[in-house]
Amino acid sequence: MILSNAHDAAQSRPVILMRPGEANNRLAEQLEALSANVWRWPAFRIELPQETDLITERLSNLDDVEMVVLPSPAAVTAVAHWVREWPEHITLATVGEGTARVIRAAWGDKVKLIYPEGDAEHSGSEALWPIVQAHGAPSRVLFLRGQTGREWLPEQFRSIGSDVVVLCAYVRMPLELDAQEFRRLQLAVAGPSPVVYITSTDAVDVLMHAVRPVAGARDWVTSGVAVAIHPRIEKRLREAGFSQIELTSTDDETVKTHILKHLAH
Numbered sequence: 001m002i003l004s005n006a007h008d009a010a011q012s013r014p015v016i017l018m019r020p021g022e023a024n025n026r027l028a029e030q031l032e033a034l035s036a037n038v039w040r041w042p043a044f045r046i047e048l049p050q051e052t053d054l055i056t057e058r059l060s061n062l063d064d065v066e067m068v069v070l071p072s073p074a075a076v077t078a079v080a081h082w083v084r085e086w087p088e089h090i091t092l093a094t095v096g097e098g099t100a101r102v103i104r105a106a107w108g109d110k111v112k113l114i115y116p117e118g119d120a121e122h123s124g125s126e127a128l129w130p131i132v133q134a135h136g137a138p139s140r141v142l143f144l145r146g147q148t149g150r151e152w153l154p155e156q157f158r159s160i161g162s163d164v165v166v167l168c169a170y171v172r173m174p175l176e177l178d179a180q181e182f183r184r185l186q187l188a189v190a191g192p193s194p195v196v197y198i199t200s201t202d203a204v205d206v207l208m209h210a211v212r213p214v215a216g217a218r219d220w221v222t223s224g225v226a227v228a229i230h231p232r233i234e235k236r237l238r239e240a241g242f243s244q245i246e247l248t249s250t251d252d253e254t255v256k257t258h259i260l261k262h263l264a265h
Helices: 007-009 023-031 055-060 073-079 095-108 125-135 152-159 179-188 199-213 217-222 231-240 254-262
Strands: 014-017 037-040 045-046 067-069 092-094 112-114 139-144 161-169 173-174 195-198 226-227 244-247
Touching: 007 055, 007 092, 014 023, 023 037, 045 073, 045 092, 073 095, 073 139, 073 199, 112 125, 112 152, 125 199, 139 152, 152 161, 161 226, 195 199, 195 254, 199 217, 199 231, 226 231, 226 254, 231 244
Parallel strands: 014 037, 014 195, 067 092, 067 139, 092 112, 139 161, 195 226, 226 244
Antiparallel strands: 045 173
């Protein structure tokens, strides 16, 4: 046990977990079992778009599509709402091992799948691209993502002659603090700075916006430790004012080890 009782946990260094989805709850439960003071602040809540006719029609006939890019676990979860099984001619692509595992869990081991192997530091669009080039240019590639996303990878496909179709498969609703979370933040800024687990560059901006109404909260947050999964996120964290940043993977045990190290101090 890290802390001796519930009162100590409430007064101890907060652990702010910002990964969207069920993975955040899974990690939170593991840390709470060790009496950590966990704040579940997923950067985004994932919802299906209000208008689904376009994506329903597109996914009902994939005969002309050779490759489908699913860049995140949220994309996989959303698309599984429409697709029970992928046609044999389609290759799926994603940007890292974490999402690849979610894809396998959703559609099994037989689905054709390409992705960069290794930890999160060696993942991302740039890491996927050489694998795509080795695989060969698809005539038509379908990107299924949130309402916004990086344009770098679609542009690379266009540069080699692929017909690119980008569709919004889900909507990200950014974190907004409720009254209880707002009050807890007000009380916390006088205490130990947090350990923040953050898994996207957009989540950095969401965090800064969420804490903005509380006096002193931005300095309190940025004086803490950020645990991130990619150098691009590290760069954005430094721009936001963080100086203590560690890179980790998306593996629960690895992340937990990084977090617990800072709670033991």
